[in-house]
Structure formats: structure tokens, C-alpha cells
Amino acid sequence: MEHDDPLGHEKIATGVKEKLANLEKYMPDQPDIVYEFARFLSERASDELILAGFYMTVSLALGDLQKGVDGFDGKRINSRLVGAPPMGYKLLGSCAPKMAEVLFGKEYMDQVKEARSQVKETYS
Numbered sequence: 001m002e003h004d005d006p007l008g009h010e011k012i013a014t015g016v017k018e019k020l021a022n023l024e025k026y027m028p029d030q031p032d033i034v035y036e037f038a039r040f041l042s043e044r045a046s047d048e049l050i051l052a053g054f055y056m057t058v059s060l061a062l063g064d065l066q067k068g069v070d071g072f073d074g075k076r077i078n079s080r081l082v083g084a085p086p087m088g089y090k091l092l093g094s095c096a097p098k099m100a101e102v103l104f105g106k107e108y109m110d111q112v113k114e115a116r117s118q119v120k121e122t123y124s
Contacts, residue, residue, distance in 0.1 A: 010050040013103040017042045026102040030095070036081060037092045038099065040065070051104060051112065058096045062089050 013019075019026055020042035023035050045057045064071045066089060068082040081092075101109045 010052075011104055011108050012048050012050055013054070014048050016045050016049050016054070016103055017047045019102055020045060020099070023099065023102065027098060031091075033081070033084075033088065034092065034095050036079070037061075037095070040079060040081060041099075049103070051100060054100055054103060055096060058093065058099075062093055065089065 020038045023030070023038035027034075041057060041061055044061055046053065049057070060071060064077060065079065065081045065084070068077055069075070070077055081088075097109070
């Protein structure tokens, strides 16, 4: 379901909207608010994303929910996620790595973690 980009630099996840809209199937036993956030993301995300695009979507969505206004069209967002306490948004943001694992696969995410670790080690 996923494929690499032609240059081989970044994995491209496909079927993103379906996976986020049905996250319960891929990431069971999470709080309902996580699934609601994933459905919110599914309405905003492209169906094909690279990892940086996914994290950008998460970041923009969290900012919009905190403000209660869609950053693209300026319309008010009608969701129980709007107006949550700051810890609620931190919880949602902390779920992004697990969601990324669903979208990109555990093996790829392990490779990303290893690469980050090597870079950190090299420049520490």
C-alpha cells in the first residue's frame, strides 16, 4: 500500500485518509478523543503523504483547533476538540508518532528513529 518516491529519499504513505478515518481498526484501545482527532485529520490530509507532510498536517490541525478557526478558509471549526485544555492538545500531539507508525509502517519508523539517533550521536 505504501511506495517509495522515485528518488528513494522518502517513503510515501498511501491510503492516509482511510487509515486516519478508521484509526480504531489500526490503533485499538485509545481514548475516543484520539479517534476524533484522527477523523479530523482525515478530512484535512492528502491521501498520499511523506512523513514531514503528516507532521505538518498534525501541527496545523492542532493550531487550528486551539484557535477554533480553520486556517485555510477562516471558518469556525465545529468540533468538541475546539477549546480543549492545553494538556488535551499535548495528548493529541503525543499520539502522532503512533499514527505515523500506522501510516508508514513500524519498520520505516524504526529506520527513521535509528537515523535520528545516529545524527544526534554524530553532532553531540
